[in-house]
Amino acid sequence: MFDFEEQEIPGLFRLRPKVFSDHRGCFVKNVHANMFAEHGLKHDFAEQFYSVSHKGVLRGLHFQRPGHDHEKLVFCTRGKILDVVFDMRRGSPTYGRSASFVLDGGFCDQIYIPRGLAHGFYVVSDTATVHYNVTTVHSPQHDAGIHWSSVADAFPDANPVVSERDASHPRWDDFVTPFVFEDADAPLP
Numbered sequence: 001m002f003d004f005e006e007q008e009i010p011g012l013f014r015l016r017p018k019v020f021s022d023h024r025g026c027f028v029k030n031v032h033a034n035m036f037a038e039h040g041l042k043h044d045f046a047e048q049f050y051s052v053s054h055k056g057v058l059r060g061l062h063f064q065r066p067g068h069d070h071e072k073l074v075f076c077t078r079g080k081i082l083d084v085v086f087d088m089r090r091g092s093p094t095y096g097r098s099a100s101f102v103l104d105g106g107f108c109d110q111i112y113i114p115r116g117l118a119h120g121f122y123v124v125s126d127t128a129t130v131h132y133n134v135t136t137v138h139s140p141q142h143d144a145g146i147h148w149s150s151v152a153d154a155f156p157d158a159n160p161v162v163s164e165r166d167a168s169h170p171r172w173d174d175f176v177t178p179f180v181f182e183d184a185d186a187p188l189p
């Protein structure tokens, strides 16, 4: 049902769900409790939401602070995005490192993001629909971000379309991370 591809950043996975195609179109399953649990991935999502963005939009780099930090499953069902995650966990072997993925609505790949990573994406296609499953409910008081330009060279556009809020996030160099890497972040052996 899924290929789970663990990434160099501990706890970060690229998931390739099986796509059942026939003359009508395709069927894709995004979550399977037992299979997720077998790989140490959370599946008890508290919220699901999606956004639709125009070409050149950049949303991020976002996270929720501890107390409401969460695991996040992200996938694109329409268009194409450059998806970026950034490891903010002190003590992580990939602390301060980023990883990028092209997510395309035609291929159904998903990114499973552990707590302590910032997430953002840039829209390459004319429009893109991006879905999120997260393991805690939204807490405006805990909703935070770092400026997208902190992740040097991760994005192809020096002048993306961003919200006022995203334009005002602190750069990583000026940010004191509240996240600490724990072995629990890594999947079960």
Ligand SMILES: Cc1cn([C@H]2C[C@H](O)[C@@H](COP(=O)(O)OP(=O)(O)O[C@H]3O[C@H](C)C(=O)[C@H](O)[C@H]3O)O2)c(=O)[nH]c1=O
Pocket (backbone or CB within 6 Å): 049, 051, 059, 060, 062, 063, 119, 120, 121, 132, 138, 163
């Ligand atoms: C995230 C969120 C937002 N909102 C409200 C707050 C604003 O009034 C409005 C738009 O929020 P925002 O501009 O933060 O939306 P995005 O920029 O798409 O944020 C998301 O984009 C990045 C890439 C992510 O990874 C996050 O999951 C998420 O923060 O929805 C809610 O009511 N609940 C929520 O869970």
